[in-house]
Amino acid sequence: MNPTDLFATRSSRMRASEIRELLKLLDQPDIISFAGGIPDPALFPKAAFAEAYAEILQGPGAGAALQYQVSEGYLPLRRWLAGEMGKLGVPCDAGNIFITSGSQQGLDYLGKLFLSPGDTALVTWPTYLGALQAFNAYEPRYDRLNPDGGNTTPAAYADAAAAAGGRVKLSYLVPDFANPSGATLSKAQREAVLDLSAELGTVVIEDAAYRALRYEGESVPPILALDCARSGGIENARTIYCGSFSKILAPGLRVGWICAPRVVVDKLVLMKQAADLHSPSINQIAIAHVAERAYDAQVSMLIESYRARRDALLGAMEAAMPAGVAWNRPEGGMFAWVTLPEGIDAAELLARSVREARVAFVPGAAFHADGSGRNTLRLSFTLADARAVNEGVPRLAALISSVLDARSAAA
Missing domain, CATH: 3.40.640.10 (Type I PLP-dependent aspartate aminotransferase-like (Major domain))
Incomplete structure (x- = not known):
């Protein structure tokens, strides 16, 4: 008997979470990850x-x-x-x-x-x-x-x-x-x-x-x-x-x-x-x-800590990202949203980024019900320590620059 023949029709719509899969990268010490939307365990009460x-x-x-x-x-x-x-x-x-x-x-x-x-x-x-x-x-x-x-x-x-x-x-x-x-x-x-x-x-x-x-x-x-x-x-x-x-x-x-x-x-x-x-x-x-x-004291402490990490990430992107890359300035939360120039697929970029730059993020298409948004990506800053900001962002920016340069050369 093949159990899959008995699965309900709804099972065909169940998909693995790209984010949960990317969290496995956190076990690799040389990977700088902006992928997981998770709080910093060092700040738990x-x-x-x-x-x-x-x-x-x-x-x-x-x-x-x-x-x-x-x-x-x-x-x-x-x-x-x-x-x-x-x-x-x-x-x-x-x-x-x-x-x-x-x-x-x-x-x-x-x-x-x-x-x-x-x-x-x-x-x-x-x-x-x-x-x-x-x-x-x-x-x-x-x-x-x-x-x-x-x-x-x-x-x-x-x-x-x-x-x-x-x-x-x-x-x-x-x-x-x-x-x-x-x-x-x-x-x-x-x-x-x-x-x-x-x-x-x-x-x-x-x-x-x-x-x-x-x-x-x-x-x-x-x-x-x-x-x-x-x-x-x-x-x-x-x-x-x-x-x-x-x-x-x-x-x-x-x-x-x-x-x-x-x-x-x-x-x-x-x-x-x-x-x-x-x-x-x-x-x-x-x-x-x-x-x-x-609760209130915990919230106040998290706001102070995460605000500093958000500002550090945004500052690093401002200093390193090439022209044509855009991002927002969130008023709170855990994430910055990045838009790449049209034609750059963030999923393909991720594969290269993990392999060459050792930096992880979440491609944006996973968050679109119709699979669009392929030139977008999410960066989480809650775990963005000094190494992530000072090394990870410049590495990712350099990779994006190389992709843009190669595209210009081929045009």
Whole structure:
């Protein structure tokens, strides 16, 4: 018997993550990597977690920490998160908070909840690769979400979705310091996304994984906050907010959350019960201990550290990159987005870069639902130490220069 003959049709849309594959390069000490969008482990609040776990396991609640948990998640943690959402302009309570095993599980659950085969998901070009992977299993088609408006009307979106055999179900975006582009949407752009979704009758999935990491500029209200203000409260909102502790406290504990109307949370609870019952109890309790005592201080420390690394990376590119290469200046987050001259394929460049320059990055086509953006790439600066900046950027710039020179010579 060949098991592949029995695979569900959705399995054909499952693809390996280019980023996860590139992370394997971190095991090669001579590789300078700007690839992985991961926090610096040297900055994890290890002492705070050591204290939290010791306190939990040596205290009267040790049994509960090692026991089954309700599927919604640890109640004190959900209450703390509801308070934090309130500070962002989203009045809610613990019943609107659902704990996930990392925000990636949240995206998977939301894809399962809203997408039937042939339905349409609106995503930005580029968008987070993990979201595409999560949604792909539910066999949607993708259409381009343009927060600036563009020429596509709500009727045109709906007609295209109907022609494909489904309907537009959701808009997904990372409005703050997006992965991969580093871009941040203005308040007007966020309002426009809500207007479009209202006309189409769809939900908005707001991925806020990087929101806390702002290095400059004025904060913009979350889409969910704008939605609550116009709809009269979270129970009437169409926006679903996905958060994570991975970028601030510790990704290895796999604790994320969703803030949404209760009707959505109720369905997510049923999915959780069928999938893994609940996220690990002790990890949720430890996150609650550390968040209550050290979250704001941790955010402040990360902002100071990552801002310096962003500035160093941008300065190195300014000094070394050849004419024709462009990049943005992200106001926060973890990524800079680089656009190469037309005709240069970043995937081909990566193969040469790893082989010749020993520098890794992520080609941009992986973040485009239609495979476009081949002349773009993502650089992560969270692990960009002095060697990466002083050696890696000039090596990559020299390789790009050689490619451009060879192209000019052949013209």
